[in-house]
Amino acid sequence: MKNKKIPVVLATLFVLAVLAVGFWRTSSPSVEDHEVQEFLMDTVVNIRVSGEDAEEAVEASLRRMRELADKIDINRDDNQLNEINRQAGQKAVEVDEEVLFIIQNAKEYGELSQGGFDVTIAPVLNLWGFGSGTPGVPSEEEITERLELVNYEDIIIDEEASTVMLAREGMRLDLGGASKGYIIEQGIETLKEYGIESALIGAGDIRALGTRPDGEEWTVAIRNPRPESDKFADNEFGGQYVTAVRGADFSMATSGDYERYFEEDGEMYHHILDAKTGYPVRGLASVTVITDTTLMEVDLLSTALFIMGFEEAKEYIESKEHLEGMIITEELEIWQSQGFEKLKAE
Template identity: 45%
Template sequence: MQTKKKISLIIVILLVFLGGTITLYRMTSSPPKYETKEFLMDTMVSLEVTGQEAKKAGQAAIKAMRQTADRSTRYNEDSIISKINKEAGNKPIKVNDDILIMIKAAKKYGRLTEGKFDITIAPVIDLWNFETGKNLVPSTKKIEEKLELVDYKKIIINENEKTVMLAKSGMKIDLGGIAKGYIVDQAADVLKKFNIKSALINAGGNIRTIGTKSSGDKWRLGIKNPRDNSKDPKDNYLNIIEVKETNVVTSGDYERYFKKEGRRYHHILDPNTGYPARGLASVTIISDSSFKADILSTALFILGFKEAKSYIKEHDDIEGMLVTTDLNKWRSKGFKELIAD
């Protein structure tokens, strides 16, 4: 009988030990991770999500981004933006809340930058044909003709009716400098509804971090060297920064460009001249909103070094780095504090 009791006691002890081991494993094992990529708004969007509902959350976030991207690109004939452009000078178009928010913000920053940020630049963008790779510089006459159609003040918004209209026939709007930031914020909101505490969203230069890495470490992000002609990987980045729960957005003259007779022509156009903005090679903005950072990285690039520097210094809610075309760098105090050792 005593032998049987001893055997029973040993079995109980083993079961308790194994049960404790299994519980310990569950506590210390890594939570599920989900990674995906999708081509949206002419750029590759990637998600890295960690959490108990990582896959479900990641798929929902991509779905929300895709829906808004489809509605806000003018290159989709069925999009709301295409309808607004087609009916320019004719009639207002009913819009959803997302489009209304984006266009209202665009007009606001148009005023704040005295027209340096202007989403009605689309007719001039079409002249340059950066997408086709033909590398042709439009004539001054053609640019001047198209500039007659550029004026953010002629975007007519009726908030009560939720409609948008362009006052003049031939006008077009392009949300390329604003929509990526908006859909990144949208994706982050979706992930947080699933109680995701760790995620990285990268939409072609628009980076959003949620919390820290699952390990607890901060995210390490590289700020690209806009004149990276070196074979040495160390020269690919001007700085490595360490961040958590923030947005880092960079606009640069290296993203879409061509060279003609030794001169660089890039896709960030000055609405006042119709030509590529000069002076800066890249602008990086850090903000609590990807939407705001996306707008500002473009607007400040066009404003130029002096005004961009003043703007960043005057606004406590953003940090930034400016890189001139001869690779001189200016960093705000808060930005310097994020640089990795």
């Protein structure tokens, strides 16, 4: 039968900040409300801020996030990331402190997932064509050959010299799955510098600063990975979302198989690849992790846990007091940590 290919679906976990947190306006005429939506880091970024000089703060926050995103954009030829890729197997490249920090953290999560999550996956990811407009399933031989270029342990980091080198020619780093949380966190830090105490940045992942301007907790909804099914059709969200959580000063990240995918011969292939096999991870539909610490941690962690699978992900979340989570299997069975239940909005 002839292969049937459909365009890659960019269905980012968009937690509908406008819908989920509702519209708000402050009562004080001296306090501004400002909201901006922009395409950044290959996704839609929503920023909602309340406070004096809110507009100026948002502009500064966006500048900061753009600056960081440009540094690690694999599609730009003029940044440090692609200099590392160009010099693979040849020499080390000096990088700035932030790029070094992102790469170090990515390598740590490679170790956590025992190599399942690996930012050197780019040579294999390119075979699948995600983002190219013409995705397709590569041959087993092609995948096997490219897997020889994938190994996070071959990222050579010299902290003292602030250099990074890929051990073998043909290796490539892709930090797209390892940097968004850090970039958003820096956007929040910029808002704080302007005295902002109430803000929410949604970019698939969510970072909430303080409470809403009215003092109420933020409420965010978590997307149903299979809205076309009848599994959650009778809930209060009409099946579009599985549940909603409430909180203040928190970070939430979700990794799911519905974020970017294509279908071929009736089978769905998503972009979260197991770096040990070169194929999309099977077993889970989504993993959501919530913490009261930085977004960088849960952004990386949600992907690593998705790759690790149900049992290991469950055990890891349960072992960390500062983490709560929800796991949805491909069969749409749900597991929620004990603390997650307490976060659910009523």
